[in-house]
Amino acid sequence: MSSDQISTKTRILDVTWNLLESGDKSVRMSDIAKAVGISRQALYLHFPSRAELLVATTRHIDSVKDVDARLARSRSAQTGVARLHAFIDAWGGYIPEIHGVSVALRAMPDSDQDAADAWTDRMTAVRHGCAAAVVALARDGRLKEGLTETQATDLLWTLLSVENWERLVRDSGWSQNSYQAMIKQLSEAALMTDG
Amino acid sequence: MSSDQISTKTRILDVTWNLLESGDKSVRMSDIAKAVGISRQALYLHFPSRAELLVATTRHIDSVKDVDARLARSRSAQTGVARLHAFIDAWGGYIPEIHGVSVALRAMPDSDQDAADAWTDRMTAVRHGCAAAVVALARDGRLKEGLTETQATDLLWTLLSVENWERLVRDSGWSQNSYQAMIKQLSEAALMTDG
DNA sequence: TGTCAACTTGACACGATGTCAAGTTATCCA
DNA sequence: TGGATAACTTGACATCGTGTCAAGTTGACA
CATH class of the missing domain: 1.10.357.10 (Tetracycline Repressor, domain 2)
Known part of the structure; x- marks a missing residue:
């Protein structure tokens, strides 16, 4: 943790936000993983499901x-x-x-x-x-x-x-x-x- | 054809309409088939895809x-x-x-x-x-x-x-x-x- | 009797989510 | 120094719904 400037969790949320806002696609879990630069499975280490990731993303936007x-x-x-x-x-x-x-x-x-x-x-x-x-x-x-x-x-x-x-x-x-x-x-x- | 009073195609449309209107469920192709009393595959003999079936159902409602x-x-x-x-x-x-x-x-x-x-x-x-x-x-x-x-x-x-x-x-x-x-x-x- | 349309059963491919198990790597700490 | 731990990786697999394919059955009609 600590190290990479911002945590992976935050990077996931930012990337998800960007992908969703850019609009065009269906934005699958694999798209998000690829954009973050981690494996699809690593996503599930941070968020138990796509729904939870989306919910966390709205909370993230709320706070930003x-x-x-x-x-x-x-x-x-x-x-x-x-x-x-x-x-x-x-x-x-x-x-x-x-x-x-x-x-x-x-x-x-x-x-x-x-x-x-x-x-x-x-x-x-x-x-x-x-x-x-x-x-x-x-x-x-x-x-x-x-x-x-x-x-x-x-x-x-x-x-x-x-x-x-x-x-x-x-x-x-x-x-x-x-x-x-x-x-x-x-x-x-x-x-x-x-x- | 001719025989069963109303055609299977019409029965499918009516049943689809009913199921959708009754609201509660996700209404899968298999649900519709079961409700009509035919096999799931027979549905595809009448309508090439779920989307086409839905579209045909709206046209059916329009005419009824x-x-x-x-x-x-x-x-x-x-x-x-x-x-x-x-x-x-x-x-x-x-x-x-x-x-x-x-x-x-x-x-x-x-x-x-x-x-x-x-x-x-x-x-x-x-x-x-x-x-x-x-x-x-x-x-x-x-x-x-x-x-x-x-x-x-x-x-x-x-x-x-x-x-x-x-x-x-x-x-x-x-x-x-x-x-x-x-x-x-x-x-x-x-x-x-x-x- | 044979043909044809409407149907059946059963198997399978695909795409997406979500799970499981086993390995790697870096860091921290005793 | 060496070992635990967190954060990841790779790869396989289950599930669910759609849609496809192939082969068989049934009944009506000519």
């Missing part, structure tokens, strides 16, 4: 890209609208960073419980962020009448899905900026009173 | 559920808004019918070109419907200023995605009615002038 700091800003917003905007910027702006891993995680066979759970956890965390923004809006009395907090959360969470980002940014060629601006506009139209 | 008739109504709408609503009803109401197959098609390995193409075709067809509704809105002068027809189409197409339906109806427990109502409301808020 400091997802906590990004979210902290939205938590400290004063008004409901500010919180909504900050959260959209935080999560919407984070999607491109984890998009490669997210695709791989969702492409795992349904039978893979680890992978499914990891993705569900992610989505649940995002949902909590949505719910907090909705609560802040409600507290300000800006939530559209006839909309429960749960419904509003469902909606915001749906609008902010990775798949919607894929459709607009990746498939339709929208810039990240116009994506974020449009989601804000849509969220306001969907959730807030005009007042 | 008469997708053309559903879409015809939206094409004959007089105003842009009417067309928008009719299209949302048509496609949004069709999603539950093909949801099982859609999941299976998207779950196919990326390497499978047939499956990917079939799904892309579907999405392209939906996009055309969206574009037509947007054109009708623009003709009525009801398209929001600062929004190109392409952007409006991108947005409507995104809102009407199968994944958004999954999130609201399947994951969040919305009724089909409230789903359709909400998509209408959102589409109007996103695309139309207040006038």
Whole structure:
């Protein structure tokens, strides 16, 4: 250990991240091993399965890209609208960073419980962020009448899905900026009173 | 042939449809064969691959559920808004019918070109419907200023995605009615002038 | 009677994941 | 100095699902 500047484990995570983000391939365990410069079996000495490796990679990205700091800003917003905007910027702006891993995680066979759970956890965390923004809006009395907090959360969470980002940014060629601006506009139209 | 009331091919398609719609499983070729009551190999006498079987199943559902008739109504709408609503009803109401197959098609390995193409075709067809509704809105002068027809189409197409339906109806427990109502409301808020 | 289509059984190749066993190499430490 | 240990290597193998191949059966129809 100690020696090679950075540990093999970290190198594996970085390489996996790169391969997934570069997009084109299916990224098999053997591809990752080759890119790291170790044997396929050595991969299994560090990560028990492909699913666990993918999960560890998302955690690695979270720490490198400091997802906590990004979210902290939205938590400290004063008004409901500010919180909504900050959260959209935080999560919407984070999607491109984890998009490669997210695709791989969702492409795992349904039978893979680890992978499914990891993705569900992610989505649940995002949902909590949505719910907090909705609560802040409600507290300000800006939530559209006839909309429960749960419904509003469902909606915001749906609008902010990775798949919607894929459709607009990746498939339709929208810039990240116009994506974020449009989601804000849509969220306001969907959730807030005009007042 | 002729004899067994309905042809084996049709029975295969019906069974595949049922299995996919019932949701729980991975639905392997052997599962389908067993459910039809023939050998796994006989399946390959009728359909060259799993991908082709899935594609044929969507076409089968289209014909049984008469997708053309559903879409015809939206094409004959007089105003842009009417067309928008009719299209949302048509496609949004069709999603539950093909949801099982859609999941299976998207779950196919990326390497499978047939499956990917079939799904892309579907999405392209939906996009055309969206574009037509947007054109009708623009003709009525009801398209929001600062929004190109392409952007409006991108947005409507995104809102009407199968994944958004999954999130609201399947994951969040919305009724089909409230789903359709909400998509209408959102589409109007996103695309139309207040006038 | 013979032919043909629809099917059956059984074996096998392939690609990817994951496992197992046995060997190598470098480092650290007593 | 010599021996344990961690981090790796090579190579073989099991498993699962798809798809292929070959040879046999069955029933209808001409």
